[in-house]
Amino acid sequence: xxxxxxxEKFPTELSVIEYFIKxxxxxxxxxxxxxxxxxxxxxxxxxxxxxxxCNSCNNSFSVFxxxxxxxxxxxxxxxxxxxxxxxxxxxxxxGYQLQREIKVTYKTAWRMLKKIREAMSNEELALFQEISExxxxxxxxxxxxxAKKDRDDDDDMPSSGNKRGRGTNKTPVIGIVNRALNKVxxxxxxxxxxxxxxxxxxxxxxxxxxxxxxxxxxxxEFKGYNQVSKHGYKHEKVDHAREFAxxxxxxxxxxxxxxxxxxxxxxIYHHVxxxxxxxxxxxxxxxxxxxxxENLFGLVISGFY
Ligand SMILES: [Zn+2]
Numbered sequence: 001x002x003x004x005x006x007x008e009k010f011p012t013e014l015s016v017i018e019y020f021i022k023x024x025x026x027x028x029x030x031x032x033x034x035x036x037x038x039x040x041x042x043x044x045x046x047x048x049x050x051x052x053x054c055n056s057c058n059n060s061f062s063v064f065x066x067x068x069x070x071x072x073x074x075x076x077x078x079x080x081x082x083x084x085x086x087x088x089x090x091x092x093x094x095g096y097q098l099q100r101e102i103k104v105t106y107k108t109a110w111r112m113l114k115k116i117r118e119a120m121s122n123e124e125l126a127l128f129q130e131i132s133e134x135x136x137x138x139x140x141x142x143x144x145x146x147a148k149k150d151r152d153d154d155d156d157m158p159s160s161g162n163k164r165g166r167g168t169n170k171t172p173v174i175g176i177v178n179r180a181l182n183k184v185x186x187x188x189x190x191x192x193x194x195x196x197x198x199x200x201x202x203x204x205x206x207x208x209x210x211x212x213x214x215x216x217x218x219x220x221e222f223k224g225y226n227q228v229s230k231h232g233y234k235h236e237k238v239d240h241a242r243e244f245a246x247x248x249x250x251x252x253x254x255x256x257x258x259x260x261x262x263x264x265x266x267x268i269y270h271h272v273x274x275x276x277x278x279x280x281x282x283x284x285x286x287x288x289x290x291x292x293x294e295n296l297f298g299l300v301i302s303g304f305y
Contacts, residue, residue, distance in 0.1 A: 091264035119303035120286035138170035
């Protein structure tokens with residue numbers, strides 16, 4: 001959707017609120033009155049668009065009850081336009097860009113982006129079945145040496161002498177793509193008891209919470225994956241040095257997600273702290289997972305709490 005279509009679809013704050021009600025409450029049917037508990041017995045008046053009037057007990061309550069919009073003073077159209085911008089730029093947008101686009105303070109813009117990322121993080125996926133690809137990548141932080149060279153390199157290339165950042169002090173991110181669903185789940189690796197950021201134990205734990213046992217995992221030859229078949233999975237390794245891109249045993253899908261993530265993080269978010277990296281990763285995963293969805297807006301709105 002381009003900017004013109006956006007403003008055609010949402011010309012007024014009322015239009016935004018009506019859209020919100022449609023998505024959130026399936027047209028008022030699911031609105032629950034917090035005063036008397038009756039369901040779907042509400043009226044919505046155009047002259048008081050931010051409240052529902054309960055037809056059972058006559059009390060009123062916020063249309064945005066239990067969401068971040070309930071206490072937000074920011075024009076709802078600004079929220080929606082921010083979501084629109086995030087959904088329509090492959091690389092995402094920065095707080096500075098949003099600040100300029102919707103005329104709010106940087107602090108407000110930054111907070112809005114964070115909230116939208118949190119909403120995008122609430123997408124729930126069923127456990128992956130059949131074939132999934134797993135891989136790790138390294139983002140952010142300062143490379144240990146040869147800063148310039150490292151920056152110019154695409155360190156995702158399997159031919160790179162540096163084993164794709166293993167051994168640098170960048171932050172590891174683990175990702176799994178399911179082939180059939182074409183969906184990705186990615187997780188920032190945290191320090192474990194030994195102070196290691198990435199261990200076989202973490203990889204296995206992530207596989208278990210993402211993939212159903214008995215299904216198939218494709219990975220590269222990183223030794224961290226050595227135990228995968230001992231945990232109830234069929235495991236095939238791709239030898240990047242010799243068989244890259246040959247046959248169906250490859251990890252091209254997850255690698256193409258890494259490419260998008262890294263272009264975004266290098267290009268737009270120059271300094272992502274480890275603390276917020278998971279939210280950025282979720283944002284990219286959400287866009288990637290729902291790139292063909294016709295109801296992207298609705299999906300984000302449903303994710304707001
Ligand atoms: Zn009521």
